[in-house]
Structures are given as C-alpha cells and as structure tokens.
Amino acid sequence: MFIQMRKLLLFSISVLIIFSAVNGTIKPVHDDVDVVPHGEEMLDVDTIFRALGVPYCMRKCIDPFINSTTSLWNMRNVVNQARKVCTLHAQAITCLKKEQFCDHHKIFSKASSSIEYMCATKHVLFERMETCLNPIVDDVMSTCDKECYARSNLTAFAQDSNIKFAATVGGNAFIVADHLGDLCTSLQCTLPCVTKRLNNKCALSGWLSLDMLMQPFDAVSVMVEQLSPPLRDLITKKIDKRCRFAINPSRLNRIRNGDFNAFNMDHS
Ligand SMILES: *[C@@H]1O[C@H](CO)[C@@H](O)[C@H](O)[C@H]1NC(C)=O
Numbered sequence: 001m002f003i004q005m006r007k008l009l010l011f012s013i014s015v016l017i018i019f020s021a022v023n024g025t026i027k028p029v030h031d032d033v034d035v036v037p038h039g040e041e042m043l044d045v046d047t048i049f050r051a052l053g054v055p056y057c058m059r060k061c062i063d064p065f066i067n068s069t070t071s072l073w074n075m076r077n078v079v080n081q082a083r084k085v086c087t088l089h090a091q092a093i094t095c096l097k098k099e100q101f102c103d104h105h106k107i108f109s110k111a112s113s114s115i116e117y118m119c120a121t122k123h124v125l126f127e128r129m130e131t132c133l134n135p136i137v138d139d140v141m142s143t144c145d146k147e148c149y150a151r152s153n154l155t156a157f158a159q160d161s162n163i164k165f166a167a168t169v170g171g172n173a174f175i176v177a178d179h180l181g182d183l184c185t186s187l188q189c190t191l192p193c194v195t196k197r198l199n200n201k202c203a204l205s206g207w208l209s210l211d212m213l214m215q216p217f218d219a220v221s222v223m224v225e226q227l228s229p230p231l232r233d234l235i236t237k238k239i240d241k242r243c244r245f246a247i248n249p250s251r252l253n254r255i256r257n258g259d260f261n262a263f264n265m266d267h268s
C-alpha cells in the first residue's frame with residue numbers, strides 16, 4: 001500500500017514539476033548573469049523530491065534532465081531547447097536502466113511520458129508551429145499563471161512546514177498526499193487556460209499541448225486500474241477530491257476532448 005501510494009504520488013508530483021518547468025513557471029536560479037530572481041520564482045524541487053523519498057540512485061540520473069526542463073520555454077530558441085530536453089531525457093532513461101538496484105526507471109519513464117511523447121511523436125508538429133508559438137508562448141503562460149497561481153501554489157507547497165518535515169524524515173507519501181489539493185485546483189485552472197489561449201493564437205496548438213500534458217495522467221490512471229479493487233478504493237477515497245480526475249480514465253478522456261467539466265464531478 002505504502003509503496004503503491006508513493007509511486008502514484010511520485011508520478012503526480014513529477015507531472016506537476018515537469019508541467020510547471022515546461023511552462024516556464026519555474027525559473028532557473030542562474031537564468032541570466034545579472035538578473036537576480038525573486039524569492040517566489042525559485043522552486044525548491046530538491047525539497048519536494050526529498051519529501052517524496054526519491055532515492056539518490058534516481059536523483060543522480062534525473063537531475064540534469066529536470067534542470068534542463070526549467071529552461072525550455074525561457075529561451076528564445078524553443079525548438080533547440082526542446083531538442084536538448086529530449087536528449088537529456090533519453091540519457092536519464094539510459095542511466096536509470098543501468099542502475100540495477102534502482103527500480104524506479106519505469107516510474108520515471110511513465111511520469112515523464114509527455115516528454116517522450118513530444119520527443120518521439122509530436123516534435124514535428126511543434127516544429128511546424130514554432131514561428132507562430134515562439135512570440136506568444138511566454139505571454140500565454142504568464143497570463144495563465146496570474147489567473148491560476150500555479151507558480152505560487154507550487155512554491156507554497158515546497159515551503160510548507162509539513163512537506164519540509166517529510167523531506168527531513170526521508171519521505172512520507174501520506175503527508176504529501178494531504179497537501180496536494182491546492183496544486184490540483186491550480187492545474188484544473190491552468191490546463192483549460194493554456195489550451196484556450198494557445199488555440200486562439202496558433203490553431204490547434206492548444207489541443208496539441210493539452211494532449212501532451214495529459215499523457216502522464218493516463219499512465220497514473222492505468223496503474224490505478226490495475227490495482228486490486230480494495231486498494232483502488234482506498235486510494236480513491238484517500239486522494240483529495242480535487243485530484244480525483246487524475247486517476248479516472250474516462251474523466252481524463254473527456255478532459256482531453258475539451259470537456260473541462262470533467263475536472264469537477266465529485267459531489268460526494
Ligand atoms: C543546470 O543548468 C545550468 C544552466 O542551464 C548549469 O549551469 C548547471 O550546472 C546545471 N546544474 C546541474 C546540476 O546540472
């Protein structure tokens with residue numbers, strides 16, 4: 001139970017981190033030589049990973065990739081940056097496969113499946129949209145961040161004293177689970193916001209982004225479906241209502257098709 005729960009959370013949080021990083025809501029600490037970032041812009045990914053108990057063997061392999069995603073949308077040359085992210089992602093997967101006592105490579109490859117999907121399948125489409133997307137992406141992301149507070153919620157999450165406590169005791173999935181609600185609320189606001197605004201500026205680019213960002217949740221929901229019914233019920237009950245969409249395949253499917261009401265169907 002504990003292990004399953006931890007794996008699920010690891011998925012979900014990684015999704016949020018990768019999502020925020022790709023959206024440029026996480027600014028690299030050394031973004032520009034003479035720009036000192038504001039405190040609220042620095043996200044403590046390290047604390048979050050430690051709170052989840054991500055083992056060193058995994059951190060060693062994924063840190064360069066996580067680092068590279070933070071600069072994806074901040075740079076002018078999105079396509080080149082994306083190529084770098086794709087290369088580092090492939091390297092992280094190779095590195096994890098070599099760690100025979102680190103059984104986390106499947107978790108990571110599922111959690112980051114949106115990156116893999118983009119690199120393998122949708123790269124060409126994004127490339128075609130590059131000239132349209134490049135000048136507007138930053139604006140869309142910062143508008144949606146002002147509307148949905150994804151960045152400040154993620155920062156607040158990392159700075160929460162309970163999360164810091166979980167980090168110091170080597171990871172505790174239940175503490176982390178109890179504090180996910182606000183992040184899910186932000187995500188429920190951010191996904192439609194980004195989809196609509198990108199679609200308005202560059203035809204179909206919002207749907208393409210949404211499709212990509214939904215991939216990891218599919219992996220999570222498939223994993224939950226495969227659990228024994230009692231365990232599945234327990235997790236469904238335990239997880240915050242605001243996060244339930246993330247483990248329900250039919251709701252995910254509706255969201256992917258633009259039915260954003262499927263985020264909020266819990267009246268129980
Ligand atoms: C993270 O990226 C920055 C620049 O993009 C680089 O200077 C730094 O060394 C990287 N850190 C790690 C741990 O890879």
Ligand SMILES: *[C@@H]1O[C@H](CO)[C@@H](O)[C@H](O)[C@H]1NC(C)=O
Nearest residue numbers: 148149152153156182185186
């Ligand atoms: C988190 O996001 C919600 C909206 O999604 C917002 O109302 C709330 O103020 C945010 N919290 C923080 C700490 O930014």
